[in-house]
Amino acid sequence: MPLLEVRNLRVEFPTRRGVLTAVDDVSFSIDEGEVLGVVGESGAGKSITGTAIIRLIEPPGRIAGGEVLLAGRRIDNIAPEEMRHVRGKQIGAIFQDPLTTLNPLYSIGRQLAETMQTHLGLSDRDARARAIRWLEDVGIPGAAQRIDAYPHQFSGGMRQRVVIALALCAEPKLVIADEPTTALDVSIQAQVIALLKRLCREHGTAVMLVTHDMGVIAETADRVAVMYAGRIAEIGPVRDVVKGARHPYTEGLMGSIPSLTHRVERLRQIDGSMPRLTDIPRGCAFNPRCTKVFDRCRIERPDLMATDGPTRAACWLYAKGEARDAA
Amino acid sequence: MFAFIVSRLFQALPVMFTVSLISFAMFAYVGDPVAIMLGQDYTEAQRQALIRDLGLDQPFFVQFFEYLKNAVQGEFGLSYRLARPVSDLILERAPATLELSFTAAFLALAIGVPMGVYTGLYRESWLSRFFLTISLIGVSLPTFLIGILLILVFAVMLGVLPSFGRGDTVAIGWWTTGFLTASGLKALILPSITLGLFQMTLIMRLVRAEMLEVLRTDYIKFARARGLSNRAVHFGHALKNTLVPVITITGLQLGAIIAFAIVTETVFQWPGMGLLFIQAVSNADIPIMAAYLMMIALLFVIINLVVDLLYYLVDPRLRGSLAGSAR
Structure with missing residues (x-):
């Protein structure tokens, strides 16, 4: 049984000009301890998918269909109060911008202790001791002295480390990391990803890593799902998606990554841009x-x-009876 | 911290100096005190004697210096109309105004803040819409009209509350209080509602707007993603972040309540400083007007200092910069 199973998830945003479908019929699963990368352009619906799983979509957006199962139990229809115990305790979350995800008025120690006390029922003293350990674990120098410091007294990279500690401190089975390094300095990104990888391996935590950075995915993920215009275009083991993509969109995406080992004259690009949610073309959204x-x-x-490789792709090229040279 | 207070007090000096210059200028330019004090029949010798007694034959700066010297000691001369020391008159009237103002401010905060939080959290509920409609009335109806309407309903039609005065008061030293007698408390109800209603609706709308703003921030979303209870999120993380603007406005409004209790005091014949002032204006009783002006300026200076100190308590980000500016 997979740890997380998403079946036919559909997220809609009612607007004045009609209902926009930001996530359309998305299905995937994550096994225990597995790292699933979710890539795609801005607006492809990858962050919304993550937010929908923990049910924090801003109204009027709503889950319009599908099921989300955590360890075999549906969590998309349980009471809000029950869902609250899932968040933090079973599914942790890391957001994009560490400068805005920490409450500026509370010390980091207090925010850590508060999270652990909510879910683990620790005494003040135990919570504080554990908070210090967590800060040491995520590599905050002088953790015992800095536990009462406020977020503004830390750099962006350090704050993201604190955010990671906050996401993991109640020992969730799954962490949804929504572009955890996008807002960071390039030199810090690798450190933070390495830290996240190490901690999740140590704690056996599965990760849903949402990003548009293929480099991060290739280094970190076990499997990868490529999203396009609210749907999954291709999903499979990371090596196969990177090296042997079957969906033309994934192929184009991988072709546009500069390589250090191969000399190429010009990077390939995909002509045009992703359609807006208001005018997704008929048929395959990628067809134009x-x-x-x-x-x-x-x-x-x-x-x-199923394709002729190990990945699964949403592409008619692989439909039975469809000739590959039809194009 | 101490250095900060001292530096703030030094900044207040030029403010008070300027205000005293303006209030002193009233003596020279608003009416002729000699003519007012002498009445209809007088001899030239009497006039000269009075001018000498009042020090009006001295150069401007000498007069101003004398005025300042006395003002610092709390002496503002004799009231033209009542022929009593202005400081005595103000001290006599101050308790009535301060009790009324603080009751009104307390009501405004105690009711306005929870209403603001509620309407911010449950935007769509009918109770929120009801509160907002009421607040529109509070913001748009002039104070005197509210006072008169309240008198009409509760004093004239229902006859349950007094329509004017302070009721029985108890003297504690020089301070007279209406808090200790039943009639004093009853007399306080209508005026304090009248005076506080505008502030209450203002605070409610401010808290609501700030809550809506804060609830959209990443750190609130992150607090929810950590599975904190609604109570902790709403009243801890969210409300605390709305406090800085609320403190600013409340501080200024408290000053305004005290300074502009004039209308309410006139409607309810409340024996406070406002009533004293309005009578002084109609009689061109300049010493009272000048003293009142100085006192209100001092009040605003003190309130601003307290507001700054509260910022310091609420927002850790300001602590660094305050300490820096004081060093």
């Missing part, structure tokens, strides 16, 4: 930009299907 497009792509929307 696809180099291998054929008639069926413009009419019918493909679901994820």
